[in-house]
Amino acid sequence: MKTFFDAQQHDHAPAVELHNGAYVPYAEHRGRMESVLAALDQVESPRDFGMEPIRRVHGDAYLDFLQGAHARWVAAGRSGDAHGYAWPVVGRRPLNLNRIDADLGQFSFDASSPIAAGTWGSAYWAAQSALAATEAVMDGERAAFALCRPPGHHCGADYLGGYCFLNNVAIAAEAAIAAGRGRIAILDIDYHHGNGTQDIFYDRGDVLFVSIHADPASDYPFFWGHADERGTGAGEGATLNLPLPRGTDMNAYRAALDISLRAISDFGADMLCVSFGADTFAGDPISQFALQTAEYTPIAQAIAGLGLPTVITMEGGYAVDALGANVASFLAGFA
Template sequence: MAIVFDPRQLRHAPAREMHNGDWAPHQESPARVHSILSAIGAVAPARDHGVATLTAVHDPAYVAFLRAAHADWRAAGRSGDAIGYAWPVVGRRALNLSRIDARLGRYSYDAGTPIAEGTWEAAYWSAQTALTALDHVAGGSTTRAFALCRPPGHHAGRDYLGGYCFLNNAAIVAAEARRRGLGPVAILDIDYHHGNGTQDIFLADPDILFVSIHADPATDYPFYWGHADETGEGEGKGATLNLPMPHGTDGAAYRPVLDRALSAVAAHDTRLLVLSFGADTYVDDPIAHFALQRADFAAIGERLAATGIDIVTVMEGGYATDALGANVATFVAALHGPR
């Protein structure tokens, strides 16, 4: 078992976000990582796999935008973090947009995901952390690896950011695993919020199964994606399974839905499972409304371990910072066994 982390991920430290109609301190803070590191102990370093692994999933123009956005924001005479305020809800297309405000709107979909001075470097090394976890499994040294990724990734699409996410770590790992011949590949997302970016990237792809257990988007972010009738498009029809759950979902209600998700993973003949793990399903998470207890994270980990499938876990959300480290450590111990 391997746990991978790169400290450059701490350089993403936006000051605030727009939340429920007002400015609020940014929830996705470096304190999340410190909480997890204090609980899980020693980690392995990340290895640099280069930009090509990112552009295999993300539009190269979007990646170039991410690299330059904060510097362009400052060059325009702005202070603080770069954040958009206008979005093309219809007629979204490639345009030659010179002003940073326009490009922020072109490549994002919410006002909760500012680009800070260290965002590109952190997002880059978050993706490299995930890819290094894949290396450990692909190399045969372990059947399970945990990538302590931050910022998270599952809301980021091929050419857009949102939901605290910039590069889609799970999608990048899944695409690279397929390229290495490790398929069939499936992605299981068990974050509280639907992984809309991951779904979008593979929506028409018949080879990579995407399954998500999440809060009902009729009531929760990201609202517009993750409904049960979204099952894929074109050749990918049937390769997407959304399992939305109501507020107050506890462990007893969650476990049979997890079994349904894992049955779909097994039916795909999955050799490698990419797990988007969010601990924001915890009962005391400040921006979520499930009721899982710490013992439920152990039960979920044990159920996943019982599949016998090779698993690369990438960290997504979880914002009850004081409890986050213990929750993640409990899950990792159950999934991976003693170190």
């Protein structure tokens, strides 16, 4: 399978994140990708598709903020990574405020996603990897894999969070639509709900969003991913959330997967985009499902059984020592 990754994706290197009330070492570090790269046979560097495909998903104000945030943080006399600490949850949403602290709140939804000096470059090349995988599939590959770091599915059109800065799978889906694919299905199988992806397509009828994830009543991101979220307007019925309890094993997971695949088949998609997170693994340090390494292969085989051209973008997975094996097991299902 063609796989895309650029070394500049290593440059995103925040030192710490806020987790469970304390600052702890940043979990989404370059060691994750090093583990995956060591397990793969061949990886290609993507070409540069430029900003236009990114702008189909993200607005100019957000992109301007993201590109300049760390430099503005330093110019304000701060050191280290840019961390938000105030969010416009109550009262009027602030607009056109000339202070980096305000913009960090306006364009994010959590405190776990600091912006480092290399964040923009890494996010940009993660998006280019997703676009390269999309191009490969549009050119006839049955499936292609974008090893995206940072991940993307928590990022909305104008906000970051959950380690995500550009929504790679949404950028891939929009690129496919711009190239002539009429109906796209997105299957999100990360442990955590892909709230940003859902938000981007929530009122769209040409993109089906299906997510199997931990019940947000107990797990991040809490405020999205409940079963009654079904889309709105033209997108009503084009969102399907299948929240599962902590401790879910392969039997229960496979039942939810079967429901997902039937929905995708009924939708009549021209192409499939998969947000793949290996944080469903039993040994993941921040997640609570019970899937085993060998079980990722039959999961992928079931998805491949749809017979759709498929773009796979990497999302989470934080059991670093096992991550390469888990990704390789999943990709083997498409062989």
